[in-house]
Amino acid sequence: MTATSLNTAVEDTATPRPGTRAPRGSRHTLIRMIALRIVALPVLLFIVATLTFFLVHALPGDPARDIAGAYATPAVLQQIRQQLGIAAPLGTQYTTFLDQLMHGSLGTSYTSHDPVTTDIATRIMPTVELAIAAVLFAVVWGLLLGFIGAWWANRRPDSVVRGVVSIEQAIPDFVAGLVLIFLLTFKTGVLPQPTGQLGLLDTSPPSVTHAALIDALLAGQWPVAWQAFLHLVLPAISLGFVIAAAFARLGRSTMKSALEGPQIEFARACGLRRRQILYYASTVARTPLITLLAMVGGAILGGTAIVENVFSWGGLASWGVDSITHKDVPAVLGFVLVTGAITIVAFLILDIVVLLLDPRVRR
Amino acid sequence: MSTRAEPDQKGADVSTTVPANVEPAVSPRKLPRVRRRAGKKRPRTRVAVGGSFLLLLILASLVAPLPYSPTVPDPTAVQQAPGGRHWFGTDQIGLDIFSRTLSAAHVDLLLALAGALAAMIVGSALGILASRRGVLSEGFMRVVDLFQAFPLLVVILTIVSLTGGGTLVLILTIAIVSVPGFIRLVRAEALSVRESRYIEYAEIIGASRWRVIMRHILPNVSGVVIAQLSLAAAAAVSVLAAMSYLGQGVEPPTASWGSMIESGSAGIGTGQWWPVVFPAAALALSIVALNLVADGIDAVLSRGVTNDR
Numbered sequence: 001m002t003a004t005s006l007n008t009a010v011e012d013t014a015t016p017r018p019g020t021r022a023p024r025g026s027r028h029t030l031i032r033m034i035a036l037r038i039v040a041l042p043v044l045l046f047i048v049a050t051l052t053f054f055l056v057h058a059l060p061g062d063p064a065r066d067i068a069g070a071y072a073t074p075a076v077l078q079q080i081r082q083q084l085g086i087a088a089p090l091g092t093q094y095t096t097f098l099d100q101l102m103h104g105s106l107g108t109s110y111t112s113h114d115p116v117t118t119d120i121a122t123r124i125m126p127t128v129e130l131a132i133a134a135v136l137f138a139v140v141w142g143l144l145l146g147f148i149g150a151w152w153a154n155r156r157p158d159s160v161v162r163g164v165v166s167i168e169q170a171i172p173d174f175v176a177g178l179v180l181i182f183l184l185t186f187k188t189g190v191l192p193q194p195t196g197q198l199g200l201l202d203t204s205p206p207s208v209t210h211a212a213l214i215d216a217l218l219a220g221q222w223p224v225a226w227q228a229f230l231h232l233v234l235p236a237i238s239l240g241f242v243i244a245a246a247f248a249r250l251g252r253s254t255m256k257s258a259l260e261g262p263q264i265e266f267a268r269a270c271g272l273r274r275r276q277i278l279y280y281a282s283t284v285a286r287t288p289l290i291t292l293l294a295m296v297g298g299a300i301l302g303g304t305a306i307v308e309n310v311f312s313w314g315g316l317a318s319w320g321v322d323s324i325t326h327k328d329v330p331a332v333l334g335f336v337l338v339t340g341a342i343t344i345v346a347f348l349i350l351d352i353v354v355l356l357l358d359p360r361v362r363r
Numbered sequence: 364m365s366t367r368a369e370p371d372q373k374g375a376d377v378s379t380t381v382p383a384n385v386e387p388a389v390s391p392r393k394l395p396r397v398r399r400r401a402g403k404k405r406p407r408t409r410v411a412v413g414g415s416f417l418l419l420l421i422l423a424s425l426v427a428p429l430p431y432s433p434t435v436p437d438p439t440a441v442q443q444a445p446g447g448r449h450w451f452g453t454d455q456i457g458l459d460i461f462s463r464t465l466s467a468a469h470v471d472l473l474l475a476l477a478g479a480l481a482a483m484i485v486g487s488a489l490g491i492l493a494s495r496r497g498v499l500s501e502g503f504m505r506v507v508d509l510f511q512a513f514p515l516l517v518v519i520l521t522i523v524s525l526t527g528g529g530t531l532v533l534i535l536t537i538a539i540v541s542v543p544g545f546i547r548l549v550r551a552e553a554l555s556v557r558e559s560r561y562i563e564y565a566e567i568i569g570a571s572r573w574r575v576i577m578r579h580i581l582p583n584v585s586g587v588v589i590a591q592l593s594l595a596a597a598a599a600v601s602v603l604a605a606m607s608y609l610g611q612g613v614e615p616p617t618a619s620w621g622s623m624i625e626s627g628s629a630g631i632g633t634g635q636w637w638p639v640v641f642p643a644a645a646l647a648l649s650i651v652a653l654n655l656v657a658d659g660i661d662a663v664l665s666r667g668v669t670n671d672r
Binding site for chain 2: 051055166170178193303309327335
């Protein structure tokens, strides 16, 4: 969907625009292009921060009244507003917000009374762990399906794959999660109950990243790591299910057109091994797939919210959604800024990788 | 390593790296075959099957008599398994799952379709406008990029809590989140249409900008737009379910698949599968049907050219 913008970015560097001087060395333009994107990064983040600030402040409701209750006197409300720093006019609040941001602070959460940075730090790694596991599953499973569909295009395996993909596409992640919980933990007991990152009776490993699996691995506690892994399987699969469908569809179509390309016809004519043909075809097909990977990687951090909720995962996304419903302004700002920054950085890395993989630029 | 930009060099590379005595060439049935005739009829069938399923579901939901009230619970029949009296069983407070699943169909599907339709109209207009080359349209596309950098759920929840919910707000929210897809698609299509000769000639004859858009560009992008409408509606059904699941979608007494799944999810750990599975199945089937329609339209449009996305 958003592939077009990224593709145009690539085309822009490959073909000089009319009116501009033809680039002397491609590597030069490549470096300039990357430098430009890195310079633009803080500007983009600033825009995102500003937009979010005013959007969140436009939310109806009075945080002071939420905290003090319906029967609070105006004096108490005013005092709470003073404490929260929302008694000042919006312009002053905005400059304070920017000032704090420059000093690496995101303010204090209204609900947890902790610095927002701490709240984020304890929750980001569980979400990242879940997101990586889900994307890993989606890529492996999706590409497997897609390549099967492309290799046996329009034949029996292809139609089977098509059916599987359309089912995967139709089941929202939280529904998949609930059905999987019913089948795999209640009915058969293969996997543990959805109690979060570890079972209720498991002792958690020493907290370094707050993600159970990573912490257990760091501490070398293998049985705990195994438990953490078992608890990770279901949420990762439920999240990755829909994403895998996207990889399967794109994988099939790019691989199919690659397999029909002239160089593959030639490779076949030369009698190359099937493995080699697949390899050459996949080098053609990889660029759109990497684009999709980065887009998924950028978008998934906000998208894990409901699955985190279903599996009581305690991650960043469900916290962010809770913050919105509680009108916890500093928390929402922090959440959007962090996820926005990760998305933008993911796109930047993507553009660099695609540029580096494109031989027209690399030459 | 290989690109389509330099097939000749690539070919030369390959031939030098391959020893002449590799195993016999790939068997002929592995080669891409031309077999268009057989699959020719199927796209239309896909559209017909998906479309009639949705139409029947919505019609049944609107006019068919329900066995029980979808909003008034029966305290004497709580948590009953599917059976003769309650076909899909009842939930914790005694609501009939069948009645609720069916009556939720027109709520969920019509909201999703309305949102997608609104997005289609606005998105197509903006997409065509943004297909004119220039700083303004480039800037506009960067704004779209920026918009998409926000987490989707955050955008949705912010809009809903900003405005307080309600039918119109839900339609608007769905429209807002589906609009970027239409803008990108229509712009990409319109850009390629604008390159064609007949547009150039039309402009030379003196056709006005408006006439070029209405008579030449719009008809040529309408096909993909309709396919995208179906896809966007499928996504919208899923988004709406997620919103209702979080309690920010359709207001509670009215049945919706998302809120049914949410209220049923408490019982899934103790074996009550029916309050979740039936609305989930209705949800999944509707999305399959919408995707079928989109696929079918896409396939009909691309005719002989196998251009499946």
